[in-house]
Amino acid sequence: xxxxxxxxxxxxxxxxxxxxxxxxxxxxxxxxxxxxxxxxxxxxxxxxxxxxxxxxxxxxxxxxxxxxxxxxxxxxxxxxxxxxxxxxxxxxxxxxxxxxxxxxxxxxxxxxxxxxxxxxxxxxxxxxxxxxxxxxxxxxxxxxxxxxxxxxxxxxxxxxxxxxxxxxxxxxxxxxxxxxxxxxxxxxxxxxxxx
Amino acid sequence: xxxxxxxxxxxxxxxxxxxxxxxxxxxxxxxxxxxxxxxxxxxxxxxxxxxxxxxxxxxxxxxxxxxxxxxxxxxxxxxxxxxxxxxxxxxxxxxxxxxxxxxxxxxxxxxxxxxxxxxxxxxxxxxxxxxxxxxxxxxxxxxxxxxxxxxxxxxxxxxxxxxxxxxxxxxxxxxxxxxxxxxxxxxxxxxxxxx
DNA sequence: CCCAATCCTTGCATAGTGTGCAAATTGTGC
DNA sequence: GCACAATTTGCACACTATGCAAGGATTGGG
Numbered sequence: 021x022x023x024x025x026x027x028x029x030x031x032x033x034x035x036x037x038x039x040x041x042x043x044x045x046x047x048x049x050x051x052x053x054x055x056x057x058x059x060x061x062x063x064x065x066x067x068x069x070x071x072x073x074x075x076x077x078x079x080x081x082x083x084x085x086x087x088x089x090x091x092x093x094x095x096x097x098x099x100x101x102x103x104x105x106x107x108x109x110x111x112x113x114x115x116x117x118x119x120x121x122x123x124x125x126x127x128x129x130x131x132x133x134x135x136x137x138x139x140x141x142x143x144x145x146x147x148x149x150x151x152x153x154x155x156x157x158x159x160x161x162x163x164x165x166x167x168x169x170x171x172x173x174x175x176x177x178x179x180x181x182x183x184x185x186x187x188x189x190x191x192x193x194x195x196x197x198x199x200x201x202x203x204x205x206x207x208x209x210x211x212x213x214x215x
Numbered sequence: 216x217x218x219x220x221x222x223x224x225x226x227x228x229x230x231x232x233x234x235x236x237x238x239x240x241x242x243x244x245x246x247x248x249x250x251x252x253x254x255x256x257x258x259x260x261x262x263x264x265x266x267x268x269x270x271x272x273x274x275x276x277x278x279x280x281x282x283x284x285x286x287x288x289x290x291x292x293x294x295x296x297x298x299x300x301x302x303x304x305x306x307x308x309x310x311x312x313x314x315x316x317x318x319x320x321x322x323x324x325x326x327x328x329x330x331x332x333x334x335x336x337x338x339x340x341x342x343x344x345x346x347x348x349x350x351x352x353x354x355x356x357x358x359x360x361x362x363x364x365x366x367x368x369x370x371x372x373x374x375x376x377x378x379x380x381x382x383x384x385x386x387x388x389x390x391x392x393x394x395x396x397x398x399x400x401x402x403x404x405x406x407x408x409x410x
Numbered sequence: 411c412c413c414a415a416t417c418c419t420t421g422c423a424t425a426g427t428g429t430g431c432a433a434a435t436t437g438t439g440c
Numbered sequence: 441g442c443a444c445a446a447t448t449t450g451c452a453c454a455c456t457a458t459g460c461a462a463g464g465a466t467t468g469g470g
Binding site: 219220221224249250251262265269270271 | 454455456457465466467
């Protein structure tokens with residue numbers, strides 16, 4: 021038991037709130053749901069809601085899964101080609117995201133309709149991108165190259181999720197494959213014309 | 216005179232409000248400035264403030280200059296290499312941004328400290344990215360490649376601006392050159408390892 | 411020059427957001 | 441069990457944002 025009762029309850033309540041938020045938000049749109057309703061639906065007071073999340077947009081997004089340490093380690097020390105190792109890394113992360121497709125879809129709909137939510141997610145993504153930049157810097161030894169690669173990594177994931185949301189028949193991994201192919205082709209175009 | 220008095224006043228008031236907002240926000244941080252203060256400082260009522268901007272973050276950002284039609288035209292029909300034409304396009308856009316470095320710097324500081332503001336800017340960037348995707352699609356005939364290129368274009372501009380903000384000695388164009396070189400190197404790495 | 415249509419500004423009322431504070435309750439570790 | 445720390449909650453309060461309606465200014469036609 022590595023988590024105390026208090027810590028487990030805290031996590032559970034946070035998830036309860038997110039569940040309640042997404043349920044109401046999907047029904048009526050985030051603009052038409054009040055923090056009061058969310059709190060009532062989650063069985064807590066309005067004040068307590070704000071002890072868990074700064075606002076309802078943050079509650080809807082929850083805490084997105086970041087990159088896993090082990091995967092970053094593997095990317096940093098990988099021996100295959102950079103493209104291959106990076107693709108493996110992105111596949112792993114996408115598998116993590118695929119564990120909760122329902123939430124992913126609901127959060128996506130919030131992000132498309134609400135600027136504030138978009139900004140909050142941007143904060144999470146920026147921090148992931150920074151981590152990945154450090155990791156790639158250790159491998160490619162050049163900060164600008166690492167930053168460009170990291171940007172493309174988070175961007176590819178985002179675009180793949182959007183493609184998956186729209187397609188109705190693609191799996192997340194399949195969507196990532198398609199977006200990834202596009203990135204490689206774009207890279208070849210740029211590389212070829214700048215030799 | 217293509218603009219009526221009313222239209223000119225509207226634009227002028229919008230800029231007045233942005234100026235007043237940025238002035239107060241730079242002094243005290245956006246969280247410590249109220250819409251009431253901004254309105255007073257701009258010489259209008261609080262209610263009128265909300266006739267111009269949805270919120271103070273939007274007032275701070277104002278209306279960022281989008282891509283110019285002529286530049287997109289040139290990019291679409293360009294005959295040099297794709298990399299060269301794209302770089303020219305980005306240079307042009309950066310020159311436009313460089314026309315108001317003071318505002319750019321102030322807006323940047325807001326974006327770094329405020330999630331809502333980032334979300335709002337994200338909306339503008341997303342729409343620019345979509346335009347650019349269409350433009351590039353007409354040139355490269357592949358939607359995924361166009362999307363990857365357009366993403367990198369907006370991303371490169373953003374990263375260049377951040378580098379410029381931090382460096383204190385680089386010009387915007389010089390910062391763009393550095394970031395652009397990083398992108399090309401990254402593209403070559405990816406292209407080489409995926410042949 | 412005047413009039414009607416239109417747009418703009420403003421005050422007021424109101425619903426909702428988010429924070430500080432302090433009292434009460436509940437888990438933690440010794 | 442007891443002292444300590446974290447959590448919940450109500451309450452007060454400042455601030456955000458919108459709808460509405462009255463009044464004022466601009467426009468264009470006659």
